[in-house]
Amino acid sequence: MNKVAVTGIGTINAIARRTEEFISALRAMRCGIEKITQFDCSDYPAAMAAEIKDFSPEQHFELKIANRYDRFLQLGIVAARNAISDAGLEPSGSWRENAAVTVSSGIGGFKTLHREYGNLFKRGPKAVRPHLIPMMISDMASGAIALDLGCHGPNFGVVSACASALHAIIITALLIRNGLTEVALTGGTEAVIDPMPVAAFGSMTALSPERIDPLKASRPFHSERNGFVMGEGAGVLVLESEAHASKRGARIYGWIEGFGMSEDAYHISQTDPEGRGAQKSMREALEQAGIGPDQVGLINCHATGTPVGDVSEITALKQVFGDALPHIPIQSTKGLVGHTLGAAGAIESIAAILQAQHGFVHGMPYLDSLDPCCEGLLIHRETTPRSFGVVLKNAFGFGGHNASLVYRKYTKTNEPPAAL
Numbered sequence: 001m002n003k004v005a006v007t008g009i010g011t012i013n014a015i016a017r018r019t020e021e022f023i024s025a026l027r028a029m030r031c032g033i034e035k036i037t038q039f040d041c042s043d044y045p046a047a048m049a050a051e052i053k054d055f056s057p058e059q060h061f062e063l064k065i066a067n068r069y070d071r072f073l074q075l076g077i078v079a080a081r082n083a084i085s086d087a088g089l090e091p092s093g094s095w096r097e098n099a100a101v102t103v104s105s106g107i108g109g110f111k112t113l114h115r116e117y118g119n120l121f122k123r124g125p126k127a128v129r130p131h132l133i134p135m136m137i138s139d140m141a142s143g144a145i146a147l148d149l150g151c152h153g154p155n156f157g158v159v160s161a162c163a164s165a166l167h168a169i170i171i172t173a174l175l176i177r178n179g180l181t182e183v184a185l186t187g188g189t190e191a192v193i194d195p196m197p198v199a200a201f202g203s204m205t206a207l208s209p210e211r212i213d214p215l216k217a218s219r220p221f222h223s224e225r226n227g228f229v230m231g232e233g234a235g236v237l238v239l240e241s242e243a244h245a246s247k248r249g250a251r252i253y254g255w256i257e258g259f260g261m262s263e264d265a266y267h268i269s270q271t272d273p274e275g276r277g278a279q280k281s282m283r284e285a286l287e288q289a290g291i292g293p294d295q296v297g298l299i300n301c302h303a304t305g306t307p308v309g310d311v312s313e314i315t316a317l318k319q320v321f322g323d324a325l326p327h328i329p330i331q332s333t334k335g336l337v338g339h340t341l342g343a344a345g346a347i348e349s350i351a352a353i354l355q356a357q358h359g360f361v362h363g364m365p366y367l368d369s370l371d372p373c374c375e376g377l378l379i380h381r382e383t384t385p386r387s388f389g390v391v392l393k394n395a396f397g398f399g400g401h402n403a404s405l406v407y408r409k410y411t412k413t414n415e416p417p418a419a420l
Contacts, residue, residue: 001177004256005245006407007417008087008238010079013337014050014231014338017078019086023354026362027383031336033214033229038193045202048179048210048217049193049410050231050338068110068131069144071232075188076141077148079234082184084149087238088250091149095244099151100171100184101142101237104164106397108190109136138342141189145236159342161397162302165235166345166405170259172239187346189234198230203229204269206306215366220303220310220332220337223369228304231338235346253353257291257390260284264400265307271309271396275316278396280402282320285392289406296406297388298361300352303332303394304339311393314373319328329378329386336362338354343405345395352391356409361386363386
């Protein structure tokens, strides 16, 4: 089987538009959560979100193209362009001939769907724009990116709610391991800070009702956490076979070492309180990577800040890691970038990769009171210098979907990549 290398990363989110900015923002624990500006949220059950402010599609696309792409597609393309630039891949290079694109979304173009429903009921069926369907379906993130970059290899989307992006990365690693492609762009993109999703998640009491202080809105592991905060953004990774990366002299961040996938089969939206599915996916990931719990240097949790979900994940971690857990830093990046739903697994994987690369663990500044289930665990309130090489990343989704991934940093110094 081919070894799978991470050679490029690109993201756009509430605290960063490029990789270098993301590194600085994570170190500084910059919080991208503020009051919602994309619509009047006065009568809605939630008022906070992690929005990408001042994003102008015209800076990235011709106006004609921008008008045909929902916001989630625009963000995905921007992240993909950043990723191939970071990987040192020439935009017109031969690498594109069999390059896979598997950039996913949990919900897709809800903003476009919402707007066109309004046109339908106000002005009739002829007012519905002809590009509605390709603007809204979740798989179009992969299609639009492939069209933008000229990639001709395997192309599809993985939809598994908030586990979508991590599942996409895992499935893509399998493609490379089994020789179906040598290079791929994978990850997730999401942009659904819109009236209906906020109303719907609010009706489930899944969203934090905090309306005044952004630092009190998204608080994973806090004793008084009360729900998640929606975020928007995209994260894209370039994955390559070891042979392909070596042939072109690519800079390698690290390796996808192992992964696990499972299903709770417990409830359509609630997490199994015992975290049995999460335990299964984490154990499979560690076993496949061939490492013991004490070799993991950072756990980037799914932890959304819901009362039940965080406890469930900590319960699962205690079962899997045992006596090693109190010595491993645990974090959730959602307190900074919000919960980006189908993109979360990719954006947060990138955050973990960057921390491993630059030797620090970002803090969680709102943690003035830990949930009792976290007592004795290594959860930093401030950013802390720390050298580590192995990361475990979790992502869970409605429907009981669980995904876990083990990433190992590449330790040998490489020359900058040469373009193909």
